[in-house]
Amino acid sequence: MAERAHRVVIVGGGFGGLPATRLLGGKDVEVTLIDRRNHHLFQPLLYQVATGTLSPGQIAPALRHITRKANNVRVQLAEVTGFDLDQRVVHAVYVGSVPISYHYDSLIVAAGANQSYFGNEQFAFYAPGMKTLDDALELRRRVLGAFEMAEMISDPIEQRKCLTFVIVGAGPTGVELAGQIRELATRSLRGEFDTFDATSARVILVDGGTEPLAAFGEHLSAKTAKTLARLGIELVMGAKVIGVDPTGVDIAGKDAPARIEARTTIWAAGVQASPLAALLAEASGAQVDRAGRIAVLPDLTLPGHPEVFAVGDMTSLNNLPGVAEVAMQGSLHSANTVLRRLKGKETKDFTYRDLGSVATIGRFRAVVKVKGVTLSGFGGWLVWMFVHLAFLSGFGNRLTTLLRWLRSMIGRSRVEREFSVAHTGGDLSLPEQVLRVVEPSPFPLFDVTDPQNRGGPPSAHET
Ligand SMILES: Cc1cc2nc3c(=O)[nH]c(=O)nc-3n(C[C@H](O)[C@H](O)[C@H](O)COP(=O)(O)OP(=O)(O)OC[C@H]3O[C@@H](n4cnc5c(N)ncnc54)[C@H](O)[C@@H]3O)c2cc1C
Numbered sequence: 001m002a003e004r005a006h007r008v009v010i011v012g013g014g015f016g017g018l019p020a021t022r023l024l025g026g027k028d029v030e031v032t033l034i035d036r037r038n039h040h041l042f043q044p045l046l047y048q049v050a051t052g053t054l055s056p057g058q059i060a061p062a063l064r065h066i067t068r069k070a071n072n073v074r075v076q077l078a079e080v081t082g083f084d085l086d087q088r089v090v091h092a093v094y095v096g097s098v099p100i101s102y103h104y105d106s107l108i109v110a111a112g113a114n115q116s117y118f119g120n121e122q123f124a125f126y127a128p129g130m131k132t133l134d135d136a137l138e139l140r141r142r143v144l145g146a147f148e149m150a151e152m153i154s155d156p157i158e159q160r161k162c163l164t165f166v167i168v169g170a171g172p173t174g175v176e177l178a179g180q181i182r183e184l185a186t187r188s189l190r191g192e193f194d195t196f197d198a199t200s201a202r203v204i205l206v207d208g209g210t211e212p213l214a215a216f217g218e219h220l221s222a223k224t225a226k227t228l229a230r231l232g233i234e235l236v237m238g239a240k241v242i243g244v245d246p247t248g249v250d251i252a253g254k255d256a257p258a259r260i261e262a263r264t265t266i267w268a269a270g271v272q273a274s275p276l277a278a279l280l281a282e283a284s285g286a287q288v289d290r291a292g293r294i295a296v297l298p299d300l301t302l303p304g305h306p307e308v309f310a311v312g313d314m315t316s317l318n319n320l321p322g323v324a325e326v327a328m329q330g331s332l333h334s335a336n337t338v339l340r341r342l343k344g345k346e347t348k349d350f351t352y353r354d355l356g357s358v359a360t361i362g363r364f365r366a367v368v369k370v371k372g373v374t375l376s377g378f379g380g381w382l383v384w385m386f387v388h389l390a391f392l393s394g395f396g397n398r399l400t401t402l403l404r405w406l407r408s409m410i411g412r413s414r415v416e417r418e419f420s421v422a423h424t425g426g427d428l429s430l431p432e433q434v435l436r437v438v439e440p441s442p443f444p445l446f447d448v449t450d451p452q453n454r455g456g457p458p459s460a461h462e463t
Pocket of ligand 1: 080325
């Protein structure tokens with residue numbers, strides 16, 4: 001009888017799951033890729049979907065399409081809910097609540113991280129973050145919707161609130177979003193409204209630190225602050241947001257205003273590891289840190305379970321940052337380790353090669369830090385552009401993205417300005433208790449608790 005192929009289950013088709021899936025595609029193993037979304041999301045460009053430059057499809061190719069040529073890979077749209085590490089089983093649900101389980105010989109878990117509100121989950125009602133496509137579309141609705149509301153309002157104080165955007169967190173996501181919203185107002189929307197001048201829109205970045213983009217070092221932080229000021233973005237540093245409501249934020253800080261009146265607040269501060277990290281830690285005896293990240297062994301496996309790897313944003317090892325490159329290299333290391341073991345070779349510890357960091361601040365302006373070498377301005381932007389195009393999945397996406405950039409940066413147009421007037425719902429990265437209120441069922445058609453559900457739920461099964 002033919003020997004059964006080695007079964008590798010990969011949880012998460014993001015930067016930590018996809019490279020491993022690709023590397024194992026076509027090899028003599030059986031790969032199951034489980035993700036609760038049908039796409040691989042290029043999170044670094046989410047802010048361009050939120051501000052109308054790119055369409056969701058350009059940064060989110062379907063996992064099934066990416067893996068179509070690998071006959072040994074199957075893709076499953078399911079949400080992983082738990083692990084039995086002793087029995088080597090992954091538990092999941094599909095269409096919202098139908099149980100399904102997957103047996104594995106090797107397991108790679110890369111479930112990423114969610115937004116953290118540092119214990120103030122109620123802020124999420126009024127200050128959504130940006131982790132998923134639905135988040136980006138929700139932000140697009142709020143940002144472009146605020147300009148539309150401003151047009152309809154005659155009270156100048158209320159109009160000003162609509163034209164004020166507060167972004168909490170001056171890391172790369174906050175800085176990039178701030179730059180884009182300001183450029184949206186000053187370039188793309190300029191001259192389009194009758195009752196106000198779009199270029200008067202205020203964009204305010206609030207952060208507890210002393211400089212924006214602190215992780216890039218003092219020199220680039222100072223340059224970033226200057227560029228932001230030139231773009232007309234207001235910086236409120238050394239400030240802690242202590243309250244968020246529908247009409248503004250309350251702030252504590254020596255030199256900060258006590259309150260900013262704004263109809264749109266966006267949360268770009270803090271991450272919390274996927275709850276799957278805590279489940280794996282509990283099952284293996286590993287530690288989790290304050291951000292919920294599981295401490296992995298130097299070879300990225302879990303204590304007592306050399307067959308289980310955890311990689312990417314949900315893990316901690318040697319203070320490595322939560323960036324795409326760490327997740328991708330960890331992913332390749334895990335898949336290579338599986339293959340090495342099958343050949344009877346020794347496993348190796350994970351070594352991270354730091355390829356540097358990039359962040360764009362606005363049109364043709366970015367900062368780059370590679371091994372102590374720094375670059376800013378147009379040169380930095382060219383590096384940023386090539387890096388992002390290189391890592392974007394699919395030739396077609398690269399080409400159309402480049403064209404969109406040229407169109408919005410040389411010209412002024414943003415073609416993705418439509419937004420739904422309904423709540424986008426479904427896949428928002430809100431804290432559980434907030435999500436339950438705004439969107440009770442992610443798959444309403446199949447909701448087993450819904451008496452209207454005519455077909456009834458599919459039956460549970462094992463694979
Ligand atoms: C707005 C934004 C901008 C960023 N910009 C940059 C940047 O410029 N440069 C950079 O290097 N990094 C950037 N990052 C960080 C980078 O995107 C992450 O470090 C990287 O995505 C981590 O990869 P991951 O695989 O750990 O997580 P992810 O890429 O988030 O993938 C996790 C996957 O797991 C799936 N999943 C989660 N839970 C479950 C479950 N229970 N069941 C099934 N599937 C599940 C998710 O659907 C997702 O597909 C940015 C992040 C964000 C949010």
